Amino acid sequence: MNSDVHTVVIVDDHLLLSGSLEKLINSFEGFQVLFHASNGRELQLKLKKESKKPSVILLDINMPVMDGFETAEWLTEHHPDIKFLALSMEDDEQTILKMLRKGAKGYLLKDIHPDKLKIALQETVSKGFYHSDKVATTMLHALHNNNKASEESFKENELIFLQLACSEMTYKEIADQMNLSPKTIDGYRQELFNRLHIKNRVGLVIYALKNNLIHI
């Protein structure tokens, strides 16, 4: 294994994808898969054990135990020298931006052509980042109307309320759970209805689901 071979680590809970992805990447000239992990926790352990550090990490977002967001934070904090690319099926703006803000050097959708993956890996090691046209467009779009971003950014309590609202709890029960007055909860509700242009609690649930604010 000579020194100009770049090593890759795959973090994904779908064994079939990570296993076959390994075959694909090993077929790319100049790239070699070092190991897999099926979640962030496992990645932490294996990085500690391995003496060799990977050139690039392919990081899935939806994983059990420790998901892509947490893992991205940890990587940026503890291994700022290792570049990582997010790899996900979600193509919504919020998710993409969130991963890029957490330090991802690029964002790959799982339905890209295998050749694109090769290009992404090559550019990541050579230029330090890779942004597909779609992601670049998304970033521009986000910059362009960050006014709309305010509509879709939530305060901590709003997020908690949002998640509890997507359950069978009554508002009174939610108020108890959050140690707040039912009237305060009513305030959160009204504010969100206005901001998101929705008419009732079902709309709230649908919104939260569509925007990956909760997952069921």
Added chain:
Amino acid sequence: MNSDVHTVVIVDDHLLLSGSLEKLINSFEGFQVLFHASNGRELQLKLKKESKKPSVILLDINMPVMDGFETAEWLTEHHPDIKFLALSMEDDEQTILKMLRKGAKGYLLKDIHPDKLKIALQETVSKGFYHSDKVATTMLHALHNNNKASEESFKENELIFLQLACSEMTYKEIADQMNLSPKTIDGYRQELFNRLHIKNRVGLVIYALKNNLIHI
């Protein structure tokens, strides 16, 4: 290409998965990928054009244009000699049973180990089917309490109501839409609450989402 090589076709809209899966399958002794399709419609066209018929088809469920269910029906109808395995991330009982009823020779979860895929392909060509422990258990479970199945089977109007209830419409508006009295709608609601053990409309929405009765 000698005659004891079994050919495989992959139907999946995630190019990255199907592309890398091809590498994996080609590395299995005795197996060779014939071609891909990214949905059922494309499969139809390519099967017509190709003179060679595949031994096995790996069929994803969630696809645009023509999904796995439709494709399974078409295959069973027009190519009963081609065996196909369902390949999906959904592990809920309803989906598994639905695919098996439509003629799938097995059901593979996308998080299986690559070695399992090899075994599945081998058993499918040799024995004609492959059922993992998990799927076998699910089938037994389904047979065991098909009473519960009645809990989870819906009449036409119940399904329509369920879908409309997952919107911002009031029950009165739903009644108008369905040309029924609001009191009838109230009856549907009450009946579903009892049968599904849920307490309010949010529970209904969550249930519908979890069981793929609607998709947003």
Added chain:
DNA sequence: AAAAAAATCAGGAAAAATCCCCTTCGCAAA
């Protein structure tokens, strides 16, 4: 055709959700 079962619809009431306008408090900017 008669009986049974299922679907549709109603009355009435309590609980929850929704809406609108208002007060207080703390904190920070002017």
Added chain:
DNA sequence: TTTGCGAAGGGGATTTTTCCTGATTTTTTT
């Protein structure tokens, strides 16, 4: 110091949801 702002909370009214019980009509079974 005053002014302004946002978060927490309140009063009170209306609409919608939820629940329970019973009646009528339609469909199915016998």
